[in-house]
Amino acid sequence: MLKRVLRTLITGFTLVFTAMSFAGNSPTDDVRTSVDAVLAILDNEQLNYEDKRTQISGIVKERFDFRAMSQRTLATNWNKTTDEEKEKFVDLFSQLIENSYVGKIESYTNERVDYPGEKVSGRKAVVETLIITSSADIPVDYRLYQKGDKWLVYDVIIEGVSLISNYRSSYQEIMKKEGFDGLLAKMRAKIDELDSTPS
Amino acid sequence: MIKKLLLAWLIFILPQTVLGTESRRGFIETYEDQSDSVQELAPPVLEEMESGGTDEETEPYMDDDDLSFLDEEDEVIEVYDPFETFNRGMFWFNDKAYFYVMKPVAKGWRWLAPEPLRIGIRNFFSNLRAPIRFVNAALQGKFRDAGNELTRFGVNSTLGIGGLYDPAKAHFGIERKIEDTGQTLAHYGVGPGPYLVLPFLGPSNFRDGIGLLGDFYFSLVPVLFENRYYWIAISGDIINFLSIDKDTYEGIKKDSLDPYLFMRDAYGQYRLNLIIH
Numbered sequence: 001m002l003k004r005v006l007r008t009l010i011t012g013f014t015l016v017f018t019a020m021s022f023a024g025n026s027p028t029d030d031v032r033t034s035v036d037a038v039l040a041i042l043d044n045e046q047l048n049y050e051d052k053r054t055q056i057s058g059i060v061k062e063r064f065d066f067r068a069m070s071q072r073t074l075a076t077n078w079n080k081t082t083d084e085e086k087e088k089f090v091d092l093f094s095q096l097i098e099n100s101y102v103g104k105i106e107s108y109t110n111e112r113v114d115y116p117g118e119k120v121s122g123r124k125a126v127v128e129t130l131i132i133t134s135s136a137d138i139p140v141d142y143r144l145y146q147k148g149d150k151w152l153v154y155d156v157i158i159e160g161v162s163l164i165s166n167y168r169s170s171y172q173e174i175m176k177k178e179g180f181d182g183l184l185a186k187m188r189a190k191i192d193e194l195d196s197t198p199s
Numbered sequence: 200m201i202k203k204l205l206l207a208w209l210i211f212i213l214p215q216t217v218l219g220t221e222s223r224r225g226f227i228e229t230y231e232d233q234s235d236s237v238q239e240l241a242p243p244v245l246e247e248m249e250s251g252g253t254d255e256e257t258e259p260y261m262d263d264d265d266l267s268f269l270d271e272e273d274e275v276i277e278v279y280d281p282f283e284t285f286n287r288g289m290f291w292f293n294d295k296a297y298f299y300v301m302k303p304v305a306k307g308w309r310w311l312a313p314e315p316l317r318i319g320i321r322n323f324f325s326n327l328r329a330p331i332r333f334v335n336a337a338l339q340g341k342f343r344d345a346g347n348e349l350t351r352f353g354v355n356s357t358l359g360i361g362g363l364y365d366p367a368k369a370h371f372g373i374e375r376k377i378e379d380t381g382q383t384l385a386h387y388g389v390g391p392g393p394y395l396v397l398p399f400l401g402p403s404n405f406r407d408g409i410g411l412l413g414d415f416y417f418s419l420v421p422v423l424f425e426n427r428y429y430w431i432a433i434s435g436d437i438i439n440f441l442s443i444d445k446d447t448y449e450g451i452k453k454d455s456l457d458p459y460l461f462m463r464d465a466y467g468q469y470r471l472n473l474i475i476h
Contacts, residue, residue, distance in 0.1 A: 068266050100454040107445045124269065135318055135443045145269060154269060160472025161465045169276065170460035186456045194453070 027125035027144045028118045030151040034063040035113055035129065038105055056102050064101075065152040066094035068145070072154065073167045077175065085180065092187040097163070099194055101156065125151060276467040280394040289396040290459050296399055297448060305441035317442050319363040324436045325375065326355050326362025327419040334417050335378040339386045344376050351375060377473055380417075381410030385474045394463060402466035 025033075041047065041055045070090045071078045081089065114130040123146040131138040143155035143162075155164040174183050280286060308317070329352040336345035351367040358366045367373045384406050385391070392405030415421065424432040455461035 068269065071266055072269060096454070100450075103450055103454065107450070133445075134314060135321075145266070154266075159469060161468040165276065165468060166461060166464045169278075169464040170455065170457055173460050174456060183456075190456055 025149065025151065026118065027120060027127050027142075027146075027151040028115050030063070030144070031127045031129065031142050031153075032115060034059050039113070042106065053102065056105075057098055060098050060101060061094075063153050064094075064097065065145075065147070065154050066090055066097065068152070068154040069093065069097060069164055072164050073171055075168055075172075077172075077180070081180065085184075088184060089187075092184065092191060093167075095191050096187060097167075099191075100163070104158070276464060276471060278394050278463050278467045279391070280463065282393055282395065286394060286396040286463075287459055289398060290401075290462070293396065293399060293401055294452075294458075301399075301438065301441055305438050308438055309442040312442070314443070317439055320436075320439045321443060322355070322359070322365050323362045324420065324432075324439075326352065326359070327423060328414075329355075330419060331380070331414045331417040332376065332378045335380055335383045335413075336376070338383045339378070341378070344378065347373050347376065348378075376476075379407075379410055380413030381407035381470070382474050383413070384410055385470075391467075391470070394467075402462050404470075407470065 037059050038056050041052050041059075044052070047055070067090050070086070070093045073093065074081065074089065078086070111134075112132040114132060116128045116130055118125055118127045125144045125146075127142045127144060129140045129142065131140055139157075139159060141157040142153050143157065144151040144153050146152075155162055157163070171183055174186060178186070329348055333345050333348040333352065336342075336348060350371075351365075351373050354367040354371065354373075355362050355365055358364075365375075368375065389406050391407070395403050395405060395408060397403050397408070420432060420436075421429055451461055451465075452458045
């Protein structure tokens with residue numbers, strides 16, 4: 001009897017908590033939290049450039065699933081690489097993506113961001129955002145998937161151009177000519193170049 | 200004739216130049232089947248996930264490598280680029296023209312003229328091209344969009360003082376929708392053909408290049424500005440556009456391992472997105 005009550009209770013709790021975690025954040029909530037945090041940092045005049053970068057980087061790392069992005073960029077080549085190679089690629093690729101995304105966001109300081117809509121289907125979602133600037137409205141859509149109670153970004157689409165598809169086609173082309181090691185070397189060179197010329 | 204063609208290219212590709220690159224395969228091709236995978240979340244995956252049943256609900260975490268359910272929008276645009284050597288040469292030329300001529304002039308103009316004026320000028324030229332959008336929306340059977348363009352043209356030419364302002368958007372919420380002859384051709388099944396980098400204008404392809412002829416025909420810019428004034432107007436429009444742009448090309452160059460590949464793919468995606476909407 002006690003066992004049954006306990007079991008019912010546990011099942012009940014499990015169900016409730018599962019439901020709560022699912023109802024917790026909509027994908028738009030999650031994107032908005034991150035975007036707002038980034039904008040707040042950009043607008044914070046007390047921070048210098050380095051601090052801003054570091055803080056934004058932290059937020060981006062929380063929200064972007066760089067491993068999923070890497071996997072999708074390498075596509076069929078992903079399974080052909082060793083774990084060590086994967087590790088290297090993910091590390092370099094996250095630095096490049098982060099740099100590129102933050103660079104783009106930075107150029108839109110002091111602008112408003114609208115959230116015209118979202119599409120959720122199962123564990124995947126698209127959150128539409130619109131960066132409203134004085135000269136143009138730029139549509140930026142985030143593709144997310146649910147991992148636990150969090151929605152993680154696995155692609156960003158700016159004016160209809162998917163970043164990941166773009167990287168994939170470029171990287172495949174480079175790999176065709178220079179192989180996987182050639183690609184890694186190019187990525188490393190690019191990161192060095194970015195590091196040596198700030199802003 | 201060649202002159203006019205070039206001119207037409209000037210107007211239309213430029214706004215896209217800064218953004219991207221295009222396109223693939225043969226000439227005859229429809230986009231219908233791709234539209235789903237590009238923008239929509241395909242239903243089969245949903246079913247797959249639901250059939251996972253209770254396990255999935257109690258264990259919402261997934262294996263690190265099990266992201267295959269994301270794959271169905273894996274739509275890689277393969278740009279057909281048989282003239283890559285030529286195109287890369289032209290890309291190099293445009294890069295120099297951009298950094299040594301166009302951008303410095305645009306920066307001077309940016310320094311000289313306040314942004315609202317520059318936006319006004321951009322709106323003015325955009326308004327003169329409204330007939331292109333109207334005709335091409337209508338030709339594709341998008342009568343609602345065509346109607347919107349007509350309304351926008353009427354409102355902005357009058358209340359917007361000859362198109363300097365955009366009250367149609369600001370007060371009536373009617374947005375501009377980019378439609379051009381290249382998109383109309385695509386709508387009727389014409390594929391992009393070989394990728395082409397045009398001098399000064401950047402990314403294009405055979406279809407969109409031909410489309411520019413149609414655009415030129417419907418634009419009011421050559422009606423208002425004739426002969427050499429047309430060149431002046433067009434160059435001014437481009438420089439003015441670059442003065443407003445937030446250094447998009449510089450960003451692309453800085454970020455990508457190979458800017459040529461970035462632009463080529465981005466143009467393809469950008470055009471495809473315009474075509475299916």
